[in-house]
Amino acid sequence: MAAEVSTTYTVPKLEDYSAAALDRAAAELQSALEQEAGAVQTEADHKNFRDRWMARKNGILTQINDLWLKAAPNEAKREVGRWVNELKIFVEQQIEKVQARISGGAQVSADKLDVTLPGTRRPLGAEHPVIKTMNDIVNVFRAMGYSVGTGPEIETDYYNFESLNFPPNHPARDTQDTLFIAGQESKPQRERLLLRTHTSPVQIRTMERQPPPVRVVIPGKVHRSDTADATHSPVFHQVEGLAVDNDITFCDLKGTLDHAMKALFGSDVKTRFFPSFFPFTEPSADVAVSCFKCGGKGCRICKQGGWIELLGCGMVDPNVFEFVKGNGYDPAKISGFAFGMGVERIAMCMYEIDDIQLFYQGDIRFLEQFA
Numbered sequence: 001m002a003a004e005v006s007t008t009y010t011v012p013k014l015e016d017y018s019a020a021a022l023d024r025a026a027a028e029l030q031s032a033l034e035q036e037a038g039a040v041q042t043e044a045d046h047k048n049f050r051d052r053w054m055a056r057k058n059g060i061l062t063q064i065n066d067l068w069l070k071a072a073p074n075e076a077k078r079e080v081g082r083w084v085n086e087l088k089i090f091v092e093q094q095i096e097k098v099q100a101r102i103s104g105g106a107q108v109s110a111d112k113l114d115v116t117l118p119g120t121r122r123p124l125g126a127e128h129p130v131i132k133t134m135n136d137i138v139n140v141f142r143a144m145g146y147s148v149g150t151g152p153e154i155e156t157d158y159y160n161f162e163s164l165n166f167p168p169n170h171p172a173r174d175t176q177d178t179l180f181i182a183g184q185e186s187k188p189q190r191e192r193l194l195l196r197t198h199t200s201p202v203q204i205r206t207m208e209r210q211p212p213p214v215r216v217v218i219p220g221k222v223h224r225s226d227t228a229d230a231t232h233s234p235v236f237h238q239v240e241g242l243a244v245d246n247d248i249t250f251c252d253l254k255g256t257l258d259h260a261m262k263a264l265f266g267s268d269v270k271t272r273f274f275p276s277f278f279p280f281t282e283p284s285a286d287v288a289v290s291c292f293k294c295g296g297k298g299c300r301i302c303k304q305g306g307w308i309e310l311l312g313c314g315m316v317d318p319n320v321f322e323f324v325k326g327n328g329y330d331p332a333k334i335s336g337f338a339f340g341m342g343v344e345r346i347a348m349c350m351y352e353i354d355d356i357q358l359f360y361q362g363d364i365r366f367l368e369q370f371a
């Protein structure tokens with residue numbers, strides 16, 4: 001304890017300026033200094049310690065100057081002056097060392113953890129409902145042995161349209177619906193870049209990479225030049241599916257999607273397939289699910305219709321296989337089906353959300369309901 005350290009050292013007068021006497025005086029001073037330095041614990045201790053030794057008015061160094069140097073006989077002054085300077089330097093170094101020791105200590109005590117304080121609350125993050133729904137859909141197909149693929153969001157006209165059997169003047173190729181990248185007029189049409197309008201281009205990319213059989217689902221982001229409203233967003237998500245093998249039939253397509261819808265919405269739902277059109281499937285169908293909420297009687301969710309239209313599908317058009325024929329996709333020998341569904345639309349049904357924009361606004365009051 002600082003209080004118990006004797007600070008009784010006082011600078012003695014020197015009668016004798018012999019080397020032995022100077023050594024003795026220096027040794028006494030140094031041992032007093034070291035003892036006092038060792039006792040310094042706090043900033044306040046250190047201030048007292050420093051003042052006692054360094055204060056201009058009557059600090060020990062000043063006393064040394066007065067009592068030892070000034071009082072020295074003339075012929076000893078030079079020698080005593082050098083000796084006093086060395087002592088001063090020694091004292092200053094000790095004081096600096098003590099300062100470093102206690103400010104280091106202050107750092108350690110600031111870093112100490114007080115385990116009795118209440119902790120910092122870190123709210124748990126959660127999957128966004130769109131991502132959660134996308135994963136739910138993908139997992140249904142993974143359980144049936146499908147692998148998961150991805151592809152680029154910036155596509156060429158070739159993959160997004162041409163290889164999917166879209167005729168050159170198909171309305172989907174119009175800038176009304178598709179976001180093209182500007183300044184590509186000099187490129188041939190098939191090389192022009194655009195933001196993919198669906199995940200279907202990954203069908204072709206998958207078949208270019210691997211020969212049949214193929215069973216793959218492709219989750220991803222797609223873009224359309226739509227004005228945002230309660231049911232439209234220029235950026236949304238789809239899950240694509242593709243199965244190609246020998247002897248795949250429309251029955252396989254129906255059975256697969258019927259199972260998937262039951263897995264997602266409950267085993268009570270029924271599915272209904274009715275004719276539709278997509279350039280890359282023939283025949284094509286839209287699939288509706290009986291309302292999982294009212295069982296088909298009609299309610300707010302199914303807009304009183306009893307059925308909810310959820311996805312597009314069909315048998316892969318032979319014209320599509322022509323583009324990857326060289327990789328084992330001979331349309332005379334193999335067949336396949338494809339489907340595509342909008343993730344936001346399915347999430348909106350599942351969670352009874354009536355405005356698609358809620359997904360993109362990042363409002364924590366909305367999102368935390370899915371945590």
Ligand code: PHE
Pocket residue numbers: 197198199200240241278281312313314338339340341
């Ligand atoms: N790509 C189509 C769309 O975005 C959906 C679809 C995929 C239809 C696969 C049939 C087969 O509307």
